[in-house]
Every structure is written in C-alpha cells, then in structure tokens.
Amino acid sequence: MYLARRMTETGSRVISFNTLCVAAITLIRSFLIVFEEFSMSLLVSMAAFALASSITPGPVNIVALSAGASFGFWPGMRHVLGATLGFTLLLLLIGFGLHETLQQWPFLTRIIQGAGVAFLLYMAFRLVTDNGLLSLGQQGTGPSMIQGAVMQWLNPKAWLASIAGMGVFVANGEAVLVWQFAAIYCVVCYVSLGCWAFAGSFLSHYLRNAASVRAFNRFMGLLLIGCAFYLVI
Template sequence: MSASVLLSMSSFALVASISPGPVNLLVLSTGVRFGWRSAMPLVVGASSGFTLLLWLIGMGLSEVWQVLPWLRTLVRMAGVVFLLWLAVRLLTASAELEIDSSVRPSGALTGALMQWLNPKAWLASAAGMGMFVDAGSTFGVTGYALLWGMICLASISVWALVGGHMSRWLRSAPQQLWMNRVLAILLMMSAVLLGLA
C-alpha cells in the first residue's frame, strides 16, 4: 500500500470521526459534566462499536442492508428515538455543580449503541470500505477497520478532553444549564436530520 493511499484512508477516517455528530456531542457533554476520565468508557465503547460495525460491513454486512431495505428505515428510526431520548435526558439534567452520586455518566454500551443506530456511521463505513478496500480482502478489511478504529478513538478522545477543559469555564449552575441546553438542542437537530436522511 502506498503512502498516498494510507494518507487518504487516514484523512477520510479523521474527518469522519472528528467532525461534530451525536456521539461527539454526548462525549463533550459527559466530559463537561463528569470530567474527561469519566467520558473515556463512552469513548472506548463508541470507538469499539464503530470498529466492529466497519469490519462487519467490510465483511459483507452491507449486502444485508441492500437485501433488506426495511432494515435501513428501522435503524434510522431507532437512531432518531435514541438521540431524542439522550437529548431529553440532557435537557432535563440538573445544573448542579456537585455531581449527584446516583447519576452516572453514559458508558461503553451507550457509545456502541449510538454507532450501531446511526445510519451515517453505516454509510461512512460502506463508503470508506468501497473507496479503499478491495472486495473480499479479509486482510484489507481488518487492517482498515483497525486503522480507522485507532483514529476514531483518538478523535473522540479529543471531544472528551475538550469537555473536561470546558468544565473549568462552566463553574456556575446557570452556565452549566445553558451548556446542557445548547448540547441537547444540537442532539435534537442531529435526530431530526437523521430522520430526514
């Protein structure tokens, strides 16, 4: 594989992984509210879930998507409902500066589910595999999935770190409440766009 192909693969993965989206917004919010370390299970879950999805699509799962078109609608609608549920949770979250010990940050399973219920993750996976991997190449599929998985992990971690650092500026309850509402509205917008896709 040439250096230019590797650079193209990595650039595509980076842009797709680091650009704002529902997973990154939830990671940012978790970082703000609980600190970047508490957001890391969500980051690892989202990255692992995406890597598995990418690998399975490369191994032929995208053919199932084509044969069963109702599956695409089902995944999209489940994704919309899941994003709206997360947005409502964020919108109704308290702005208490002291973290209630009964409230836990979203974990690895939530991150993985968000990726599997996101048709954009499916489409990016299919596009990436189609552009950069020869059909039927198990080695190529696995290599690309691992490369993208590492880039995804690093990219989403940036959102957790940014959230952790933002918490320093969001010291008052009104500031935290404002941030929760902005992020909730962005998640709702993502859900609406997903529903229209």
C-alpha cells in the same frame, strides 16, 4: 531393529521440524509481500479519511463533549471507548458484507433509522432535563460503554462513513484490507472522540454554576434534536 527404529523416529522429527520451518518462512514471506503491497500513500489516505469522518461534529461527538463537561475527562473516555469499539465492529461487518445484506431487506434499514431517532431523542431529553448539579459535586458516572457502542450502531454518520470508506479503500473485498482499514480507523476514532471529551473537560472549568451547566447541556440537547430531525427529513 532398535537402531533402525530410532533412526526412523529421528528422521521423522527432522522432517517435521523442516516442515515447520518451511511453513514459518512461507508465512513470514507472505506477511512481507502483503506489507509491501500496502503503499504509504494508501495508509495515509485511510488515516486521513478516518480523521475527517471521526473529528467532525456528529451525535457521538456531541455526547462525548457533554460527558467530558459534565462528568470529567476519564468518565467521558468510557463513552469514547464504547463508541470506538462499537464503530470498529460495525466497520468490520460492513466490510464483510453487512451492507449487501441490508440492501436485500430494506425494512431493516428503516428500523435502524427509527431506532436511531428514538435513541437520539432519548439522549437529548436527558441533556435538556439535566439539573446541572452533577459537575458541581454530586455523584455521576456519565454515559456507559454500552451506550457509546449502541449509539454508533444507531448513528447515520457511522453507517455512511463505514459504507463510503469500505467502498473507497476495500472495493475488491480483500479481507486483509478490511482488517487493516478497521485497525487504522479504530485508533483514529478513539483519539478523535477523545479530543471531544477533553474539550468538554476543558470547558467544565468555565461552567462554574448549575445555571451555566444547564444552559450548556440544553444547547447540546438541541444539537442532538437537530441530528434526529435530520434523520427524519
């Protein structure tokens, strides 16, 4: 009886191990099949779209430039990281049906638009009224990660890029494509916005007095006001 029981237990373990191996092999084969389905041209197209949407000027880019100029590269990158994570979350939610939900309740879109205008005007006010002394030795932290993330959710450029990108590359709503596009966009967005923060830190070498810093910040503030005005018309 003992020998029969041991043989039964051994047989069960062998069956469990074989089942695990089969499941692992099946999973690996599934990943390989999925990888083969994604042609290099599709990946390049996704990356090119992400680059064109992220590197071109917009409210988040302007704030990244200003943060890099006023507070330095690494404080500016805090804003960049928050904006990147915020946009990636927005992109994923758009890919999984948020846009269709908003279409059913149009007033939510108007609320987001109004909040976006208010937030842009708030950021513009902070830039226009800045005394220009932070980059000349006073302690300053610059925009936070949370502000960067919120700004993307209130940024019309981010919404348009998310909706257009998902419509082009994930028209069939395939979950794997949604995640892949979001992963590519996350990397490209972080690098692109980081370039704006770096450009700002480079410009800071030429902003040697409070007057020049104030002039620069006021110009950035006027650009943000222009973005807010664009939302209204």
